[in-house]
Amino acid sequence: MTFDRRTFIAASAATAAAPLLPACASPGTSNAAATDAAPYPAFIGKSTQTLLPRGKAPRIVICGGGWGGLTTAANLRQLAPQAEVVLLDRNPVFFSSPLSNMWLVNMVDGELLTHDYLRVANKLGYKFFQAEVQQIDRDRRIVTTSVGTLDYDWLVLAPGIRYNYESWFGNDRQAADAARTRFPSAYASNSEFLTLKRALHNFKGGELVMNLPPPPQRCPPSPYERACLIAWHFKTNKIKGHITILDHKPSIMPIGQGYKLAFEELYKDFITYVPNAHVQEVDPFNQRIRTAAGDHKFDHAILMAPHKAGDLAWLAGTVSKTSDGWADMDEVTMQIKGDERAYVIGDAIAAVSTLPFRYYPKSAHIANRLGRIVAYQISEKLAGRAPERRLPDNLCYMVVNGTPGQALNVQFDYDFDAQGRVRQVQRDYNERTPALFKDDFRWADFMFEEMFAGIAPPVLPYPAYRA
Ligand SMILES: Cc1cc2nc3c(=O)[nH]c(=O)nc-3n(C[C@H](O)[C@H](O)[C@H](O)COP(=O)(O)OP(=O)(O)OC[C@H]3O[C@@H](n4cnc5c(N)ncnc54)[C@H](O)[C@@H]3O)c2cc1C
Structure with missing residues (x-):
């Protein structure tokens, strides 16, 4: 380790000060108690x-x-x-x-x-x-x-991202906490994924509501993927559950046609899709949600507050x-x-x-x-x-069926227009296929190799993987 003079002096000063630290042991510790405290170990982070x-x-x-x-x-x-x-x-x-x-x-x-x-x-x-x-x-x-x-x-x-619960509950933290802890959307925090998984596997049947917030949101096609896979879980395990998707948008986007067909052909008795369902009121205590497209009472919900940075x-x-x-x-x-x-x-x-x-x-x-x-x-x-x-560029695979494994795909390319603005071309692959399902894992493998093994090409564009 190389030290320059300034940091060496700063580090020495910090070490020299260490024996004095018990006096400020931890917040809320009284000075009388602190005098009996053991010397503060250097590696307890402060x-x-x-x-x-x-x-x-x-x-x-x-x-x-x-x-x-x-x-x-x-x-x-x-x-x-x-x-x-x-x-x-x-x-x-x-x-x-x-x-x-x-x-x-x-x-x-x-x-x-x-x-x-x-x-x-x-x-x-x-x-x-x-x-x-x-x-x-x-x-x-x-x-x-x-x-x-x-x-x-x-x-x-x-x-x-963060969840903008303020837009639903103002500064009512109790209501926001009830929504977050009882009906988490599992879009931003790891522990929410575990909570949601447990709730799904304890779900014995009834009405499951999930709402989609106004765009932009994290991974726009993934809530529909989640609805398909939960419906697949209900169907294969003979659970009498029903999912209502309350979408802020006027239609399913992206890969709208592919999802529509999956809802109708695979999960007719399990999924109802409701467009233009702008959320107006959420009551996590009485398990109700009011939207511009109607009121819904639920047995369980995946409540997704709008997303922000x-x-x-x-x-x-x-x-x-x-x-x-x-x-x-x-x-x-x-x-x-x-x-x-x-x-x-x-x-x-x-x-x-x-x-x-x-x-x-x-x-x-x-x-x-x-x-x-x-x-x-x-x-x-x-x-x-x-x-x-x-x-x-962008590329997303979305799984819609488990038996057999089938997925959809959406791709985006970007360039500059004549005015120097970023321009987008979107391509939806609406036909659900086992090949796309397989490619989802291949995509993840590429990504994980780059992130966890450092196998990354030194220059862009990446030798683009395309379906
Ligand atoms: C259900 C679901 C399915 C998805 N499927 C796909 C898909 O198939 N394909 C796809 O391309 N995308 C998908 N996404 C979207 C993808 O997960 C996000 O777009 C991606 O994670 C964004 O990366 P990020 O680095 O911006 O944020 P994140 O991956 O969320 O990373 C942010 C990190 O910052 C850390 N952090 C935040 N604040 C602090 C702090 N104060 N101190 C220390 N650490 C902090 C967090 O712990 C976190 O690890 C999906 C998302 C969800 C929820």
Whole structure:
């Protein structure tokens, strides 16, 4: 480990101060009790201590170790091996949302979705800390976490989404907590997936309601996939359950025709699709939801509050008055507006175009592509070169049947129009096929190889995998 003079002095001062720390043992401890306290062990993390001594290498701190953050870290190790890369996530392990709908109904094992942060960090040569990021000071370039502070030269935020329960419940935390804990949507937090899975497997029959929030939302086709797979679970296990999909949108989007046929041909007695169901009131205590398309009482529900940029994007001051709850950034480089050393990627980002599609789909595939783009941006800048403008692509497989395994697919390509705006071409594959089902696993394999084995191509575009 290399120390420069300034950090060495700071580190020595911190060590010298350590024996004095019992006086401020923990919040709420009285001074009288604290005098009896044992000396504070140096490695119990405190947000006031330096987490990692500073070496000479430029330091890149990535906040959020989901799809975007892990891809960025893996690609940075390849493109900028001279840099120190630090990845921070609050979770001890990575759990994949893609493929999780199959896991909910026991079509795949949890091991396929779960990955070990420390193993990948050691293997690829970056540092990982399991830590809650609590504060980001972009003026001083300091990240404060639950276990210490880190200064940085470059910052990448990949915080995912938050649920905007405020839009349903105002500041009524009790109602928001009841919705979140009793009827979680399992779209953002790992423990919600477990709660939902348990609820589904304890469900003996009755009415299951799931709502889809207004766009943009995380992975727009995946709630329909989830409805199909839950219906498949009811059908194969002879559970007298019925699913009502309350969709904010006027029709199923994307892959509308493919899903419509799956609902009608495979799950006629199990799924009812209701369009234009704008949520007006949610009552998690009496198990009711009122929408513009009617009122529904439920036995269980998957209640999905509208999505916005993850809390971290707000803590870092990246959400502007005009970015509609998403992180404001340059549409191509992903650089946070007004900050040449900070980037934001993945689901948290704001609109990328003034054309009607406006947002990239909030998908793992896009988060992966933006992770690559930002790793490239930073590595070029570190090398003193001007990065070129690069755009992502998107690809999503959606499973609609378990016996036989069948899936649909949607693809997106991007380029610039004559005015320099990002343009989108969408292709829906509405025919459900076993080949697409197989390709879903192949896609996940490619992604996991890149994120967890560092097998990433050094340049974009990726030799694009196409159905
Ligand atoms: C059911 C379901 C199915 C899906 N299927 C697909 C699919 O088939 N294909 C596809 O492309 N996409 C799919 N997606 C979408 C995909 O999961 C997201 O688009 C993707 O995870 C976005 O990546 P991200 O890096 O932006 O956010 P995330 O992957 O959510 O990562 C954010 C990370 O930040 C961490 N974090 C947040 N705040 C803090 C903090 N304060 N301190 C420390 N850590 C923090 C979180 O713990 C998390 O690990 C699906 C999503 C769901 C829910």
